[in-house]
Amino acid sequence: MDEETGKGTGSQGAEWDRMRWFLEAVALVAGMAAVVSNIPPGASWQAQGCLVFGAALLFLGIMTSIMEAILHFNQRRKPGTESLPRFEGVYISDQPGLPPQDLLGMEFEYARITASEAMNDRHTVVNFYLLLTGVVVSAVAALLSAERPPGPGADALPYVGMALLWALCIVGWLYLLQIIRLRQAWRGSAATMNQIKAFYFANVARFTSREFKKAFCWQMETLPPAAKLWTIHFFSAALIALLNSLVYVGGGLLHTVGLQVSSEAWPWLVPSLAFLGLVLFVFSLHMYVRFLRQEA
Numbered sequence: 001m002d003e004e005t006g007k008g009t010g011s012q013g014a015e016w017d018r019m020r021w022f023l024e025a026v027a028l029v030a031g032m033a034a035v036v037s038n039i040p041p042g043a044s045w046q047a048q049g050c051l052v053f054g055a056a057l058l059f060l061g062i063m064t065s066i067m068e069a070i071l072h073f074n075q076r077r078k079p080g081t082e083s084l085p086r087f088e089g090v091y092i093s094d095q096p097g098l099p100p101q102d103l104l105g106m107e108f109e110y111a112r113i114t115a116s117e118a119m120n121d122r123h124t125v126v127n128f129y130l131l132l133t134g135v136v137v138s139a140v141a142a143l144l145s146a147e148r149p150p151g152p153g154a155d156a157l158p159y160v161g162m163a164l165l166w167a168l169c170i171v172g173w174l175y176l177l178q179i180i181r182l183r184q185a186w187r188g189s190a191a192t193m194n195q196i197k198a199f200y201f202a203n204v205a206r207f208t209s210r211e212f213k214k215a216f217c218w219q220m221e222t223l224p225p226a227a228k229l230w231t232i233h234f235f236s237a238a239l240i241a242l243l244n245s246l247v248y249v250g251g252g253l254l255h256t257v258g259l260q261v262s263s264e265a266w267p268w269l270v271p272s273l274a275f276l277g278l279v280l281f282v283f284s285l286h287m288y289v290r291f292l293r294q295e296a
Contacts, residue, residue: 021068024061024064024065024068027057027060028065030057031055031056031057031059032054033054034050034053034054034055035054035058038050038054045265046265048259048260048262049265051259052252052255052256052269055252055255056248056255056273059166059248060248060279064283067173067283071290074291104196104200108192108196111190111193111196112189114189115185115189115190118183118185118189119182119186122179122182122233125236126175126236128175129175129240129243130243132168132171133168133243136247137250140164140250143160143164144157144158144161155258156258158257159255159258162252165248166251169244169248172243172244175240176284176288179237179288180287180288183233183292184291184292186233187223187226194218194219197220198220201213225292227289227292227293234288237285241280241281242281244280245278248280253273
């Protein structure tokens, strides 16, 4: 088991991938079957409950399948394939040509700025998502608490709220992908800075390479992996995943209200939706780790 990513390696990892793909296919087929077989919804609370659960399961299966497709078609590099750069020769001060230290300094400064911008953009992304979530949830609450006008359109208000919440869930996935990409960008900038350090280690004057290394805490071999857990990026992703899961469950509950499902179905329907929300939360964090196993 990989300590940094929590994922099995070798055949164990491939077996877990196949199991996950199988469960996603089951969710798609079972959800579609439950929806198709119960439309239009019957009068029995069992049929109505199955329709709500099937719709939630189908939505979950579609979203997880899309994420799997993005992961599959995204270019990946196996972790641990990087090797420390080896350089030969040193800079000769009296040799004609452009001095290299200026360009190295500008490259290092560029990498430092982009790493800082990635951290700042992470704050912006999280804040925008929190703001958007607050606006949508407030709009749904106002929609449901407003006095319903007479007519058939009044019964559609819960469905409108469900559509808004599940649309927010889709947007939440996009924000999660942005957090992943910002983590990759930060890791790429940090790797660039440490590669420049490695060049100086190999060519530094007045010190041995070993002595010069002691001045730096982070080097290529000590740079944290992109998929390292318990970082600020990880907690930002966990926050988005948690709110996304709650929004997803809330949409399922509004579907239940819209169908006016009998109270007899609530004791099993609510825990079932909560379980699907937990699955969505765990899957989101798993995808965060899987995407970041590749290097930016």
